[in-house]
Amino acid sequence: MKILLTGADGFTGRAFRTRAEAAGHEVVPLRADLTDADAVSCEVLEVGPNLVVHLAGIAFVGHAHEEAFYSVNVIGTTNLLDALVNSPAPPGKVLLASSANIYGNCAQSPIVETQPPAPVNHYAMSKLAMEHMARNYMGQLDIVISRPFNYTGPGQDEAFVVPKLAKHFALRLPSIALGNLHVEREFNDVRTVCDTYLMLLEMGVPGEAYNVCSGQTYRLLDIIARLERLSGHRIDVQIDPSFVRPNEVHRLCGNPGKLLGLLQQHDQPLVAPSLDDTLQAMLASIGERAGA
Numbered sequence: 001m002k003i004l005l006t007g008a009d010g011f012t013g014r015a016f017r018t019r020a021e022a023a024g025h026e027v028v029p030l031r032a033d034l035t036d037a038d039a040v041s042c043e044v045l046e047v048g049p050n051l052v053v054h055l056a057g058i059a060f061v062g063h064a065h066e067e068a069f070y071s072v073n074v075i076g077t078t079n080l081l082d083a084l085v086n087s088p089a090p091p092g093k094v095l096l097a098s099s100a101n102i103y104g105n106c107a108q109s110p111i112v113e114t115q116p117p118a119p120v121n122h123y124a125m126s127k128l129a130m131e132h133m134a135r136n137y138m139g140q141l142d143i144v145i146s147r148p149f150n151y152t153g154p155g156q157d158e159a160f161v162v163p164k165l166a167k168h169f170a171l172r173l174p175s176i177a178l179g180n181l182h183v184e185r186e187f188n189d190v191r192t193v194c195d196t197y198l199m200l201l202e203m204g205v206p207g208e209a210y211n212v213c214s215g216q217t218y219r220l221l222d223i224i225a226r227l228e229r230l231s232g233h234r235i236d237v238q239i240d241p242s243f244v245r246p247n248e249v250h251r252l253c254g255n256p257g258k259l260l261g262l263l264q265q266h267d268q269p270l271v272a273p274s275l276d277d278t279l280q281a282m283l284a285s286i287g288e289r290a291g292a
Contacts, residue, residue: 003201004049004091006030006080007056011156012097012190016053019194030056034076037083044083051201052094054080058123069126077130081137093142093201100149100211100252102128110215110255113147113208120249131209144204146197149213149254153190153278154285162187162223163282168235169227170286175236179243181224184217184251192272196259203266210262213254214272223279230280 003020007013008029017027028047032039034056057073077096084090103111104118119125134143152162161178168176196212204210228234263270273281 001050001092001201002026002028002047003051003053004028004030004044004047006034006052006054010055011153012193013055014155015153015190016055016194016197019191020053020198023198025051025198030080034079035071037079040079041083041086044080044087048087048089049091052080052084052091053197053201054094054096057097058126066122069122070129073123073126074129074133078133081134081141081143085137085140090141093144093204093206095197095201095204096130096134096143096145097197098131098145098147098209099124099127100147100213100254101249102131102147103249103252105249109251110213110253111211112255113211113258121245138207142206144200144206145209146200146212147209147254148193149186149188149211149252151186151188151190151193151212152282154282156190156282161220162279165220165223165227166279166282167286169231169233170283171290172231172233173235175238177238177240177243178220179240179245180248181220181237181239182250183248184219184253186214186217186253187223187275187278188212188214189273189278192270196270199263199266199268199270203262203268205262208258210259211254211256212259213256215254215256217251217253218275226276226279227283230276231283 003025005027008017020027030043032043058068101124102117102119103115104120106115106118108115117128119128131145156163158164158167193212
């Protein structure tokens with residue numbers, strides 16, 4: 001299949017392209033600026049994709065320009081869907097990457113897809129707005145929505161906490177400044193997320209949203225302890241109040257039942273590296289780049 005991929009140069013995009021091409025697909029990166037509707041339309045017409053994976057967007061919750069979340073994540077997605085609807089041969093499936101952050105702080109855990117959204121920051125609100133906007137196109141395009149919970153791996157930007165930690169341990173730095181050490185997150189592997197996206201392109205039910213998650217959470221203290229063991233290095237952790245977000249989601253844990261049920265219907269297993277494997281790969285990648 002020919003897959004049109006937005007966000008191909010990003011952390012997830014690079015990993016997805018590698019996994020998709022290994023599976024025999026042709027991946028064509030979208031180069032147009034998503035906020036330029038005419039450019040997006042022209043490129044979609046030129047590519048004529050069989051499938052679309054939409055990963056592009058502002059993903060860092062602490063991004064400085066709040067309006068960018070909406071101009072890229074909502075209006076940019078609208079431009080893409082408009083271009084696909086108006087193309088002579090619409091794609092067979094469109095995967096839109098949303099986020100588990102739309103759930104916000106909720107009493108239920110692990111979280112199921114029917115949990116009412118309660119976003120607590122502009123990133124999450126923009127992703128929820130994108131989901132609602134996309135409903136306008138579901139009679140014309142076979143759209144599947146993914147809601148990935150936290151994931152990581154080699155090559156992730158150091159603005160995110162796990163690669164920041166991995167860098168400090170890999171380079172054997174003496175100290176690190178962090179925010180809240182007690183938040184709980186899933187830290188799944190980007191390779192598993194990308195494999196899941198490929199399976200959702202094939203098996204996902206149009207109009208449905210799927211949590212992409214494991215149901216296993218860790219505190220940052222747990223990550224630090226694992227990195228200490230894997231690297232053989234100890235580090236002085238300092239709490240910087242400026243890194244503590246006012247609207248912090250304290251625990252974000254997903255229920256993977258809907259996704260696993262779909263995969264079981266198709267006799268498709270989901271293979272996931274262990275957290276230690278993921279962290280070890282990150283340490284090795286940073287060490288190689290540093291010439292260690």
